[in-house]
Amino acid sequence: MGNIVLLDDLTINKIAAGEVIERPLNVVKEVVENSIDAGATQIIIEIKKGGKQLIKVIDNGKGIKKDDMELSLERHATSKIRKVEDLEHTYSMGFRGEALASIVSVSKLTMISRTKEDDYGTKLIAEAGNILEAEEVGAQIGTTIIVENLFFNVPVRYKFLKQDATEFKYIKEWVQKEAFANPSVSFKLINEGKTVFQSSGNGNIEDIVYSIYGKDIKENIVKVNYEEDNIKVTGVIGNTTIARDTRKGQIIFLNRRNIKNQILTNSADQAFKGSTGIGKYGFFILNLEMPANYYDINVHPTKMEVRFADENKIYKIFYHAIKNAILSKEFLGNAETETHNEEYIENEFEFLTNHFENETKSNNEQQSNNDSKVLQQNIKQESSNIEGKKYGIAERLINPKGINSSGNLLEKDLKNSSELIRREEKRKVDYKYIGILFRTYIIAEIGNEIYLIDQHAAHERLLYEQIKENYKNNISSNSQMMLVPEVFNLTHKEIEFVKKNIELFQNYGFDIELFGDKAVKVNGVPDIEYRSKSKNVFLEVLDEMITNERSSMKDVEERFVATVACKAAVKANMDLTPQEVEYLIQNLLTLKNPYTCPHGRPTTIKFSKDDFGKLKS
Ligand SMILES: Nc1ncnc2c1ncn2[C@@H]1O[C@H](COP(=O)(O)OP(=O)(O)OP(=O)(O)O)[C@@H](O)[C@H]1O
Ligand SMILES: [Mg+2]
Known part of the structure; x- marks a missing residue:
C-alpha cells in the first residue's frame, strides 16, 4: 500500500479553517457577514472572554429553511452562487460556502433559525463537525448563531490567541468598520454583558x-x-x-x-x-x-x-x-463656491500621472528625454547670454519678487506675482487689517469673523505652492540666477546627499553643479520671493534634509519642497508692512489649500462674532 491517503472531511475543514478562522474576530466577521447577506437590519453581537468562550450573533434577516440547516454546515454549501461566473454579478459578502463548515470544525456551534414561511424555528447543535442535536423550537424570524469553545480541538491555534481584551479590541474595531459600511443596519456589540458600541441604523x-x-x-x-x-x-x-x-x-x-x-x-x-x-x-x-x-x-x-x-x-x-x-471646504469667511475645481483637479492629476510616468520611463524613452534636456540647456544658455536679461534676473535675486531694500514687498509686484494666481480664479477678499500680534500673528476681520494668520506658516504654504507650480509650468527655467555663483565646500556626507538627490535640487529650481569632489557651485536658486538670505537657503535646506534623512525616508520630495519653502519664508518676529500683509492674505486666499503649512501646522485660527458673544454670559 502506498503512503497517500484521502483526508477525512473534518481534517479538510480544519485545514480550511486555518485559512479563514485564525482568531475570534474571523468568526464574528463570517457570521455577521452572513447576517448582512440575509438582509438583516438589526444585528446584536455578544462576546465573552474575547470570543474564546462565547460569540453570539442574533440577526433579523430572512432566516434559514429547516431543510437547509444541516446543509449550511457542509463545506461548499452556499445559497449565494451556483457557478463561478455568477461572481460577476454577485454582491453578497459570502459565496464560497465554507465559513460555517470551517467554524463548526473547530468549535461547538448552535444555530437557531426561522424563516417567515415557517411557524417554528429549528435549532441545531454541532461540535467538531458532528451534528449533536436538531429540534423544533419557538423563535423569531431571523438567525442566531452561538459559537462556544473556539479552537477547543486545535490547541496550537488556541495557544497563539492574545489576551481576551486584545481579541475583543480586534472585534470591536471590526464591528465599528462594519457599521460604517452598513449605516442602515443597526449594530449592537455587547462585551461581558455590557453594551460597548451601538449604531442606530439611520443611514447617517x-x-x-x-x-x-x-x-x-x-x-x-x-x-x-x-x-x-x-x-x-x-x-x-x-x-x-x-x-x-x-x-x-x-x-x-x-x-x-x-x-x-x-x-x-x-x-x-x-x-x-x-x-x-x-x-x-x-x-x-x-x-x-x-x-x-x-x-x-x-x-x-x-x-x-x-x-x-x-x-x-x-x-x-x-x-x-x-x-x-x-x-469643497469653505475658508476664511468665503462661502463662495469654487467654480474651477474640476479644471484644477484635472490639471493636478495630469501632472501627477505624467510626473509618475517620467520616473518610470523606459530607457529608450529616456533618450528622447535627454534630447529635450539638451535642448532646454541650450535655451537656458542662450537666455543667460542676453546681458539685459541676465541683469534682470540677478537684480530680482537681490531684490526678489519686488522686495525693496528695506525688505518690503513692492506693490506693483503684488499684481503679477505668480503663475499660480494666473491659473486660478482670483477672489479678492475684503478684510479689515487690525494689526499684528506678538510680531507673528496677523489679525484681520473678515465678515463676522476674526482671523489670526500665522505669518510664517502662511508664507511657507504660499512658497511651497509656488515652488511646485514653477516646477509644473516650467521645468527648464524655474531658477533665479545668482549675480555671482557661490561655491560651497561640503562634508563628505553632504556631497553624497547632493549627488544622490541632484535631480531633486535641479527639478525644484536649484541650478547647481558638482565642483570637484568636495564642493558644489550654486548658480541659481528656486524662483520665489525670499525673506531670508537666498544664498543661505541651499545650505540650510541641505542641512535640514540630512538631519531628518533617517527619520523619514518616504516623501523625500515633499519634505524637500517644504524645507525650501520653510527656509525662504518670513519667520516669526520679523516685522511686516501693511503691503506685505496684503500680499500674504490675498495670495493665501487664492490657494486651494490655505489651511495649513506644508508640515501640517494651521496657518489660521478663526473666531466668530458668536464666540465673542459667549464671553458676555
Ligand atoms: N444568518 C444567516 N441568515 C440566513 N442564512 C444564513 C445565515 N448564515 C448562513 N446562512 C446560510 O448558510 C449558507 C452557508 O454559510 P457560509 O457562511 O458557510 O457560506 P457562504 O456565506 O455562502 O460563503 P462564504 O464561505 O464565502 O461565507 C449561506 O449560503 C446561507 O444560505
Ligand atoms: Mg458566509
Missing part, C-alpha cells in the same frame, strides 16, 4: 463617526459624494487637523466589503498630498460602489484583497473623489 455615516471618534473628528470631516463611469465613491474624509501618523484612519470598502488595496491607498496619498502635513496620512472612510465585473474579490479566502480590471481608472476616480471633497 456622520452619526457613526461621532459615536466612534467623538466631536473633534466629527467637526473636521467633509462628506464625499462622487460618481463617474458607473463608479460611486461615498463616505467622509478628514481635513488636515485630523491627519495621522499611521494609516489607521483610512478605511476602504468595496461594495460594502472592507478591503485593503495598494492602488487605492496610493491614489489617496496623492490626493491628500499637500493637505495633510509631511509624512501624515489623510483620514478617510470611503465606500466604492461598482459593478461586480469590474473586479475580482476571489483572490484569497478572507476576501480582503481585490484585483481591479482597470486599475488606472479606479486610481483616477478615487483621486478625483477625494480631491473634490478636500477643495
Whole structure:
C-alpha cells in the first residue's frame, strides 16, 4: 500500500479553517457577514472572554429553511452562487460556502433559525463537525448563531490567541468598520454583558463617526459624494487637523466589503498630498460602489484583497473623489463656491500621472528625454547670454519678487506675482487689517469673523505652492540666477546627499553643479520671493534634509519642497508692512489649500462674532 491517503472531511475543514478562522474576530466577521447577506437590519453581537468562550450573533434577516440547516454546515454549501461566473454579478459578502463548515470544525456551534414561511424555528447543535442535536423550537424570524469553545480541538491555534481584551479590541474595531459600511443596519456589540458600541441604523455615516471618534473628528470631516463611469465613491474624509501618523484612519470598502488595496491607498496619498502635513496620512472612510465585473474579490479566502480590471481608472476616480471633497471646504469667511475645481483637479492629476510616468520611463524613452534636456540647456544658455536679461534676473535675486531694500514687498509686484494666481480664479477678499500680534500673528476681520494668520506658516504654504507650480509650468527655467555663483565646500556626507538627490535640487529650481569632489557651485536658486538670505537657503535646506534623512525616508520630495519653502519664508518676529500683509492674505486666499503649512501646522485660527458673544454670559 502506498503512503497517500484521502483526508477525512473534518481534517479538510480544519485545514480550511486555518485559512479563514485564525482568531475570534474571523468568526464574528463570517457570521455577521452572513447576517448582512440575509438582509438583516438589526444585528446584536455578544462576546465573552474575547470570543474564546462565547460569540453570539442574533440577526433579523430572512432566516434559514429547516431543510437547509444541516446543509449550511457542509463545506461548499452556499445559497449565494451556483457557478463561478455568477461572481460577476454577485454582491453578497459570502459565496464560497465554507465559513460555517470551517467554524463548526473547530468549535461547538448552535444555530437557531426561522424563516417567515415557517411557524417554528429549528435549532441545531454541532461540535467538531458532528451534528449533536436538531429540534423544533419557538423563535423569531431571523438567525442566531452561538459559537462556544473556539479552537477547543486545535490547541496550537488556541495557544497563539492574545489576551481576551486584545481579541475583543480586534472585534470591536471590526464591528465599528462594519457599521460604517452598513449605516442602515443597526449594530449592537455587547462585551461581558455590557453594551460597548451601538449604531442606530439611520443611514447617517456622520452619526457613526461621532459615536466612534467623538466631536473633534466629527467637526473636521467633509462628506464625499462622487460618481463617474458607473463608479460611486461615498463616505467622509478628514481635513488636515485630523491627519495621522499611521494609516489607521483610512478605511476602504468595496461594495460594502472592507478591503485593503495598494492602488487605492496610493491614489489617496496623492490626493491628500499637500493637505495633510509631511509624512501624515489623510483620514478617510470611503465606500466604492461598482459593478461586480469590474473586479475580482476571489483572490484569497478572507476576501480582503481585490484585483481591479482597470486599475488606472479606479486610481483616477478615487483621486478625483477625494480631491473634490478636500477643495469643497469653505475658508476664511468665503462661502463662495469654487467654480474651477474640476479644471484644477484635472490639471493636478495630469501632472501627477505624467510626473509618475517620467520616473518610470523606459530607457529608450529616456533618450528622447535627454534630447529635450539638451535642448532646454541650450535655451537656458542662450537666455543667460542676453546681458539685459541676465541683469534682470540677478537684480530680482537681490531684490526678489519686488522686495525693496528695506525688505518690503513692492506693490506693483503684488499684481503679477505668480503663475499660480494666473491659473486660478482670483477672489479678492475684503478684510479689515487690525494689526499684528506678538510680531507673528496677523489679525484681520473678515465678515463676522476674526482671523489670526500665522505669518510664517502662511508664507511657507504660499512658497511651497509656488515652488511646485514653477516646477509644473516650467521645468527648464524655474531658477533665479545668482549675480555671482557661490561655491560651497561640503562634508563628505553632504556631497553624497547632493549627488544622490541632484535631480531633486535641479527639478525644484536649484541650478547647481558638482565642483570637484568636495564642493558644489550654486548658480541659481528656486524662483520665489525670499525673506531670508537666498544664498543661505541651499545650505540650510541641505542641512535640514540630512538631519531628518533617517527619520523619514518616504516623501523625500515633499519634505524637500517644504524645507525650501520653510527656509525662504518670513519667520516669526520679523516685522511686516501693511503691503506685505496684503500680499500674504490675498495670495493665501487664492490657494486651494490655505489651511495649513506644508508640515501640517494651521496657518489660521478663526473666531466668530458668536464666540465673542459667549464671553458676555
Ligand atoms: N444568518 C444567516 N441568515 C440566513 N442564512 C444564513 C445565515 N448564515 C448562513 N446562512 C446560510 O448558510 C449558507 C452557508 O454559510 P457560509 O457562511 O458557510 O457560506 P457562504 O456565506 O455562502 O460563503 P462564504 O464561505 O464565502 O461565507 C449561506 O449560503 C446561507 O444560505
Ligand atoms: Mg458566509
